[in-house]
Amino acid sequence: MKFFIAFACLLAVALANEDAGVLRSEQEVNVDNFKFALKLDNSVDVEQQGALNGEEWVVKGAQAWVSPDGVPVSIQYLADANGYQVLSANPPLPTPPPIPDYIQRSLEYIAAHPSQQ
Template sequence: MKFLIAFACLLALACANEDAGVLRNEAEVNVNDFKYALQLDNSVNIEQQGALSGEEWVVKGQHSWTSPEGEPVSIQYIANENGYQVLSANPPLPTPPPIPEAIQRALEYIRAHPSQDQQ
């Protein structure tokens, strides 16, 4: 399954960059871990590695490229039992909007009045 995901990502990238030449393409897929790296001559650089930790996968990676405006863009991330989390990004990711007041009041009410199952 993980090989198919990695292959699909690489295929999508290759289709989006038809004129890009491959400078580096490495992949190692094992039962409990995998890693791959792809570097194209149009500044795209992708590295990812994952390992099975107990029953959960932990995947770490980074993607970088140069935007059409000539700005360097990079993202480092981890994906685990807590979901996909950006560790660093250049340019920085935008700040999410604040939680609406009505939702904040509802969350406070739920915390103050736990259900019978949570007591």
């Protein structure tokens, strides 16, 4: 989870160039929750908030920017015990390719023949 938070911050910095002016910058970090927001005048808009739920972090966030070819891009996500999940994306994320037959057969074999240890 710490890697994901650091990645999101680095993405915001990477999208921001040296000429971008900060329109909004907010950070609040507590022991069991945090909030982060950054809006730049070059269309970058990043928000993220997280809270400790028992022993597990639950992080929600959104990122938006305009690509170099002028296409608006936005992503809303959730990261928790189930991993990183994209809730919405514009443009939509591509559909992953199907699992090849030989991999599917291997997975079925492994499930049918569990380790004896």
